[in-house]
Amino acid sequence: MTNGDPSGTKAAERRAFWLCLVGVTLFVVALNSVNVLTFMADNPGDDATGVVIGEATSAVSGLAMIWLPWLAVRRVPLNRRPWWRTLAIHAAVLVLFSLAHVAGFVLLRQLIWAALGETYDFGNWLERWPYEFRKDAVSYSIIMLAFWLVRERIVAAAVPSPASEPATFDIRDGARIVRANLSDILAVSSAGNYAEFHLADGRKPLMRASLASLEARLGAQGFVRTHRSWLVNAARVTELKPEGSGDYAVTLGGVTAPLSRRFPEALARLRGG
Structure with a gap:
């Protein structure tokens, strides 16, 4: 008998999300740690405070916005047709993700540097944001693909086979x-x-x-x-x-x-x- 209660699917959705969140968090922490260690190795004796703050705030802001690619993949899976509509929707979400990510880490850096008695200046948004957007486009694509692959496998396994x-x-x-x-x-x-x-x-x-x-x-x-x-x-x-x-x-x-x-x-x- 087919059970009309969708709790099994919902539980699978939650499991897929948390699995992806943990995986992405570990990857981001590892990548940012490598960036900090690389700076310290290339610049021995230099103060790495700015680099640590920069990497940490970028990671925190990005992880806080991770629900955007997850929601986009849930609503519009990568195999949804027509392809042009799927790509257009994800492109729009990518822009929103990047703007929110950058605005988030700029705010965090301003607060942290203010607490340290200094100021933080992000610079001209029209000049700086395109650079950040290119990096965010790569991050969003990797996260979106990971979410889609994991979700497809876990949620599909929660749906009983036709036989x-x-x-x-x-x-x-x-x-x-x-x-x-x-x-x-x-x-x-x-x-x-x-x-x-x-x-x-x-x-x-x-x-x-x-x-x-x-x-x-x-x-x-x-x-x-x-x-x-x-x-x-x-x-x-x-x-x-x-x-x-x-x-x-x-x-x-x-x-x-x-x-x-x-x-x-x-x-x-x-x-x-």
């Missing part, structure tokens, strides 16, 4: 459990913090769950994401009607769901049966 999944799904509607045959679930739509299940008999039970978590569990059972707010049972589709501008209306018995042009893989899947 072990019988044809029922438990919908936790408040205190009650509605056990529905998968073939009787025509579609699932987002309703705020809840998901509304559209059943063949006309019932519409609600379950407190995100559509993304349900997609992870039902995707292997033939359910297709056709819209940011809709999942449909591909086996129950009876009609695809063009709506203009590349959008479609998907008919499943007495339910009509939207198919956005932003989900071309869903259209190809439904056309192919």
Whole structure:
């Protein structure tokens, strides 16, 4: 029986995040320590206070912003199509990550140097930020790739294989459990913090769950994401009607769901049966 409780997937998400956070933290600490030791070896006798403060504040600020690439990978995995949209979204997050990282370590350095009775001047942002952005682009790409690879492996392992999944799904509607045959679930739509299940008999039970978590569990059972707010049972589709501008209306018995042009893989899947 397919369990509708997404806690297993959520636990896997948390495990993947903390594993990546620990790994990235150890890597950053090791890299920055090497930078400090290299400076001390190349400049014996020189005061390394500035270098230590610089490396430490950069690391702390970067780690504080690590949730940005994690959230981006969760919302837009690297294998999500179309590719240009995925790259555009991650490029925008990269800019935000870099600005937040630089602003964070500048603030920390100003506070630390002020506490030491001195001042810190970052310089002209228009001149300095492009240099920092190039380094942040490399860091973001490495972190994003690591997050994606680890998350794909851990979360995928938490989703039962299709061969072990019988044809029922438990919908936790408040205190009650509605056990529905998968073939009787025509579609699932987002309703705020809840998901509304559209059943063949006309019932519409609600379950407190995100559509993304349900997609992870039902995707292997033939359910297709056709819209940011809709999942449909591909086996129950009876009609695809063009709506203009590349959008479609998907008919499943007495339910009509939207198919956005932003989900071309869903259209190809439904056309192919």
